[in-house]
Amino acid sequence: MKGYFGIGVENVSKAMNAGAVMRTAHAFGANFSFFVGGPLNKNEIRLSDTSNTEDSLPTYYFNGVKDLILPKGCKLVGIELLDDAEYLPSFKHPRLAAYILGSERYGLSKEILEKCDKIIKIPTKFSLNLALTGGIVLYDRMVSMKNFHNRPLI
Numbered sequence: 627m628k629g630y631f632g633i634g635v636e637n638v639s640k641a642m643n644a645g646a647v648m649r650t651a652h653a654f655g656a657n658f659s660f661f662v663g664g665p666l667n668k669n670e671i672r673l674s675d676t677s678n679t680e681d682s683l684p685t686y687y688f689n690g691v692k693d694l695i696l697p698k699g700c701k702l703v704g705i706e707l708l709d710d711a712e713y714l715p716s717f718k719h720p721r722l723a724a725y726i727l728g729s730e731r732y733g734l735s736k737e738i739l740e741k742c743d744k745i746i747k748i749p750t751k752f753s754l755n756l757a758l759t760g761g762i763v764l765y766d767r768m769v770s771m772k773n774f775h776n777r778p779l780i
Contacts, residue, residue, distance in 0.1 A: 629721030630700075631767065633760050634660035636691070636738050637729040646757035647727065648679040654764035660686040662694050662738065664729065691737040696724050704742035705763055706734045711747040719767045720744070727756050 633651045638644045638661060651659045659679060679685060688694045696702060701720040704711075705727050726742070728734035733753075739745065748754065748762055 629723075629771075630657040630697075631719075631723045631725065631764075632656050632658035632660060633725045633727070633764065634662060634686075635664070635727045635729070635756060636662040636734055637664035637732070638756070639664060639729055639731065643730060643756045646755075647760050648685065650757045650761045650764065652679040652682060654761070654768060656683060656764070658684045658686065658724075660688065660694075660724070662688045662726070663690045691735065691741060694738075694741070697722070700724050701743040702726060702741055704728075704734050704739055704745040705747070705759060706739070706745055707747050707750075707753055708739075708745060711745040714746050714748050714763060714766055717744070717746050717766075719771055721771075723767075725760070725763055727760055730756060 633647060633656055635644060635647055638647075644661065648659045694702075700722045701724070703720065703723050703725045705725055720743070726734065726738060728738075734742075746763070748759060753759075754762075
């Protein structure tokens with residue numbers, strides 16, 4: 627499959643969630659992970675990332691939204707439960723993508739939402755855990771972009 631992707635979190639407040647997002651990214655073959663702002667304890671993140679992601683793929687730490695730099699051509703895809711966000715099951719993933727999740731309590735900031743090329747949501751009744759949300763989005767990317775055989779219908 628051509629292209630690349632990464633996943634990150636803005637203003638993550640729980641190191642365990644940050645580590646779980648990194649581990650999920652690593653498991654799905656991400657090319658990088660990143661964090662924007664937020665109170666981060668890198669040692670706690672490393673303890674919760676049992677796959678030692680930073681030893682296998684680049685992880686970037688940006689102080690704030692204005693410092694976020696993505697590779698040329700990379701589309702920033704926000705994941706947020708907004709009324710006008712596109713539903714994940716009908717979303718066409720960009721070949722070059724960086725997915726971003728918001729903080730556990732507040733979601734994505736207005737600043738980062740304005741920087742997003744696309745905003746998607748998982749059709750759920752309420753928000754999910756960060757790593758679970760990231761995992762669902764990355765699974766959807768993998769299934770929709772790789773050439774898997776069709777599932778048999780009952």
